[in-house]
Amino acid sequence: MTSVLRLSGISAAASLCLALVPVTDAQAQSTFVPCSSNRVALLRAAINSANAAGQGSIALASNCTYSLTDVDPSESQPSSPDGLPEITGDVTLSAAPGATIERSMATGTPNFRIFTVEMGGKLSLNNITVRNGKLVGAMGAGISNHGTLNVRVGGIRNNETNSVGGGLENVAGATATLDMTTVSGNKSTADAGGGIANSGTLRANYTMLSGNTAQLQGGGLVNLAGQATFAFGSVTGNTSNSGLGGGIYEQPGSMVTAYFTSFSGNMPNNCRPMGAVPGCAN
Structure with a gap:
């Protein structure tokens, strides 16, 4: 973790205002969120500001971990x-070389996902890892996407739900693009899609889907509807405890296509139904 930026002699309220002074050009608002002791409050305020403006670019501190210990104060759906804050505008979060946004693993931390992208919203994550989201009775513990999601050179890791989509839920009508991203260690403890549950349009390029687990179908991916395309990536070491698609399960009526993608070590099989996924050796 990088060293904390110290704001000696400035009150917490003043530091919040200073950190959120936007640098505005003709296209977008830009905000830097430092790795300070109040960085979670600053991050929430920056997202709210970008949503209110309709668009915004948020830069996170290099190698900083933004650890969330509570549900966002604006949350209106306590069951999910x-x-x-829910993404309603066109919001971009970036870090160089990278940063992590996580649910804290400290004792007493409530269950919540990290991000929801609402219908009409757009979230772009560049060099960002999203991890440790946890839900009971709700889908998509890491990210629930109802709009447009772009993850580039990032990670969706170690998220868990007892419902569908441990790492990512991509709903009908939504579009998610994963470029050079790792989706790993996610779990659906009582349902399907340990790594990803897709009902919309999913594109995964140069992406690794590994070490995810589902109790039912699709340890790595359950494609419930819509279309998923994997290109130049790998699907490795995922597990379906029901025996239906350790790597990928394609629900009848949906479509999954894999181009130049390697499948290995998925338990007890790579893809199901047999022959449903072109490019996947069962």
């Missing part, structure tokens, strides 16, 4: 809570 988020740690950060």
Whole structure:
């Protein structure tokens, strides 16, 4: 973790205002969120500001971990809570070389997902890892996407739900693009789609889907509807405890296509139904 930026002699309220002074050009608002002791409050405020403006670019501190310990104060759906404000505008979060946004693993931390992208919203994550989201009775513990999601050179890791889509839920009508991203260690403890549950349009390019687990279908991916395309990536070491698609399960009526994608070590099989996924050796 990088060293904390110290704001000696400035009150917490003043530091919040200073950190959120936007640098505005003709296209977008830009905000830097430092790795300070109040960084979660600053991040939430920056997202709210970008949503209100309709668009915004948020830069996170290099190698910083933004650890969420509570549900976002603006949350309106307690049965499906988020740690950060729901994305309603065109919001970009970036870090160089990278940063992590996580649900804290400290004792007493409530259950919540990290991000929800609402219909009409757009979230772009560049060099960002999203991890440790946890839900009971709700889908998509890491990210629930109802709009447009782009993850580039990032990670969706170690998220868990007892419903569908441990790492990512991509609903009907939504579009998610994963470029050079790792989706790993996610779990659906009582349902399907340990790594990803897709009902919309999913594109995964140069992406690794590995070490995810589902109790039912699709340890790595359950494609419930819509279309998923994997290109130049790998699907490895995922598990379906029901025996239906350790790597990928394609629900009849949906479509999954894999181009130049390697499948290995998925338990007890790579893809199901047999022959449903072109490019996947069962």
